[in-house]
Amino acid sequence: MVPIAYYLILSAILFSIGVGAFLIKRNIITIFMSIELMLNAVNLSFVAFANYWNQINHQFSGQIFVFFVMVVAAAEAAVGLAIIIALFRARKTLNVDQVDLMKL
């Protein structure tokens, strides 16, 4: 038997690593990947709470929400990567420190 708190703590670990990677990484693609890592961590806590809620009153709305988060994450990845490609065409770099002007 695994306590639900273990899953939540694992989710907190993954989320904190995602936050740290978001702040520390300088490559825009890696920053985007750390956002995906944070989304995954939140999804894990949603599924853990859905299991808890299912034991109490047989509802699993958390899993539905994870489904919608995945859909939005897919849309976000498509648009975000297109923005990264457009950015790379304009600046010839992926380093966020060199992308600090709104106009060339």
Add this chain to the structure above:
Amino acid sequence: MHLVLFFIFGGFCVAGALNLLLQRHPINSALSLIVVMTSLAVLYLLLGAEFLAAVQVIVYSGAIMVLFTFVIMLLNAQREERTHGSRAAYILGFPGAAALFAILAFIFVQNGKSLGFVDLSPSTMVGTHQLSEVLFRNLLLPFEVTSVLILIAILGAVALARHHEPPRNQSRPAGKEQR
């Protein structure tokens, strides 16, 4: 058995996430993120969410991460170099993330007793049938709206990533313009 599987795949998750943080090359980070997502699919199975486990493998580690690796290879991303901004982020980023984790872990440990244990009996397994009943009956409108959202995202992605050709009169030499 459940506990052993949790620790094995939870360990894979944390190791993959740390590898994402520590690798300098984006392709190594992308591959370690695939490890994280696939181990999370196993954890979803351990929580009784079989449909989400399948969707996690297909959508996340299948579609989204393939898109990421495709973009990394398309843009020929190199190892990132340390800059002045990264040093400030090192000073602020690690303590901030550690403080966030400390707060979250404190709350979860404090209230962990009242949450109880994971129940993996057949009554709490959520199959595709049950999930689709809720999704297509109670939440039909949000489901349809997400399909419109995906369509808009595809159109936006194509419009953004399309190669804009420079206007013709600028690309031609000035001498030919006169004739």
